[in-house]
Amino acid sequence: MDTAHSDSPVLRESSGEKGGIRTGLKNKLIWTMLGVGALPLVLAMILSYLQGTKSLQGVIGASFKALAYETSTKIDLLIEGEISKNIRHAAHPIIKSVIQDFNQTLLDPVTRQKNIQEQSRNPSSAQPLLAAETVLQGFQKRKTPSALATRALYITDAFGVLRASVNDFPEFLHTGKPEWEKTLTGGKDFVYIGPVTFNEKTQSFLMPFAFPILDEKEKTIGVLHHVFETKEFFSGYMEPITFGETGHVMLIDSRGMVLDCPILPTGFVLPDPVLVRSVTGKNPDWVKTMGDGHGGEELSIIGFSPLEQTRKWISGSDGKTWYTFAWQASDELFAPMQKLFSWISMAGVVSVLLIGGMGSLAAKKIVQPIRRLQKAAERIGRGEKVEALEIKTGDELEALATEVNLMNDLLQKSFSGLENQVLKKTEEVLYLKEYTDSILRSVPDAVAIFDPNLKIEYVNGAFEKVVRQTADQLQGHSLIDLGLESTPAWKVLQDVLLNFYSEVVPISSRTMGNQTIQCYTARDPLAPKESPSLQSMKQTVKLDGKVFAFQVFDVVIHDD
Structure with missing residues (x-):
């Protein structure tokens, strides 16, 4: 969720920038050439006509x-x-x-x-x-x-x-x-x-x-x-x-x-x-x-x-x-003057058309390498692999293409290092998860982990045997939503969870996207609480004729 929310504004901004481009570089170049070439030509023709007349x-x-x-x-x-x-x-x-x-x-x-x-x-x-x-x-x-x-x-x-x-x-x-x-x-x-x-x-x-x-x-x-x-x-x-x-x-x-x-x-x-x-x-x-x-x-x-x-x-x-x-x-x-004006007008129109046509060809040759650079930059920005650009114009565009290729090579090397690190970290996480799961599965006591909304996130095999349901059936539900037998006993456990959760105080908070994340202090579940008597910590509940001792403690949900 956090990744999706942080990326979507960037995508909207990019599309907005494209939508704001009303006149392309090619059109600007054509109009500039027409202005630079046609305006003096028309003025020269007008002066020639006036002088000729x-x-x-x-x-x-x-x-x-x-x-x-x-x-x-x-x-x-x-x-x-x-x-x-x-x-x-x-x-x-x-x-x-x-x-x-x-x-x-x-x-x-x-x-x-x-x-x-x-x-x-x-x-x-x-x-x-x-x-x-x-x-x-x-x-x-x-x-x-x-x-x-x-x-x-x-x-x-x-x-x-x-x-x-x-x-x-x-x-x-x-x-x-x-x-x-x-x-x-x-x-x-x-x-x-x-x-x-x-x-x-x-x-x-x-x-x-x-x-x-x-x-x-x-x-x-x-x-x-x-x-x-x-x-x-x-x-x-x-x-x-x-x-x-x-x-x-x-x-x-x-x-x-x-x-x-x-x-x-x-x-x-x-x-x-x-x-x-x-x-x-x-x-x-x-x-x-x-x-x-x-x-x-x-x-x-x-x-x-x-x-x-x-x-x-x-x-x-x-x-x-x-x-x-x-x-x-x-x-x-004045018939010769009118004929002269007609010829000059025709020559002017043809000249403007030629300037426009030649300007279009010249602008196309200038804009095509720029568009290739633009598309390559977009793909590089999306993290895609881009082949080296071959632009041979002999000017600043060729130099820019060389710099883009160099930047692309450096980014590819950086991405390769990051991918290796991600793979390594992923392997470590998977190993730790498997290691933790194996520990929890080997524990004979029933263990359940709840999220901040007191919904079940994880249960081990011993807990599945107690409630006679699988982990897939239990995940995402609270204890009282499962319709288990001995409902009053499970409600007692739910109340204990609520009381415990209300006493846990976060040490800080931070905002990610549009969510505020609470950060908690981790505690070793095996370390005893500071209290005058350990006996006061022992709590029991009777489930299906059996008496179970239980203990609630907090773990780290998010870390800075």
């Missing part, structure tokens, strides 16, 4: 900037060529002579005012300048893009009076109009490029140009007017510039009004003032903006460039600076 945006922005600048240079050359051509037209001898003749006839203010009023009331009364008109019409014979985009080509004299035209588009009197006034007073090198405005007569947006007509002294004597339909003038040069499905270049002015675009109509004003300010800088550049001017609100990359040469002429005309605007839809533009 930034670099890609920079490349796209630089490409858009270059495209916008190239287109602006191309449009500058187009405008410059058109200006050079019209300056040559304004210097045509017939045009110059006709304007000079009319100016001479109208030098008298009274006559000039009278003729202007009369011709204003009845334009048909004015004699057409057939020669000048023929020259102007000759300028338009070649079906060039600018000729096809022309809506008006005419000349006015120094007094703003219409003198020749290729059609009936222009008004008769231009006095007070900015294109006539600025050109007439601007000097020999002045070129007027007016703002793009909507014309009710043609139901389109028109772009006016004006050039001075100079005499031999390079004095302005008249004005050559050339009016173009804006979209038709630029579309042949700009709209073919496309890339991808939505990428294109368009032309806007500093107000954000569209001059030409493959998607937006001419005259459309970009609704976002922030966007307009972003793409109308002084120098070619590219920007990232929220919104694209085409109805989208996503992040967009836009390249822009002012028309440098044209800006010089427009600034003198108080017009609006023109800009090229390179754009592509965000979905299409």
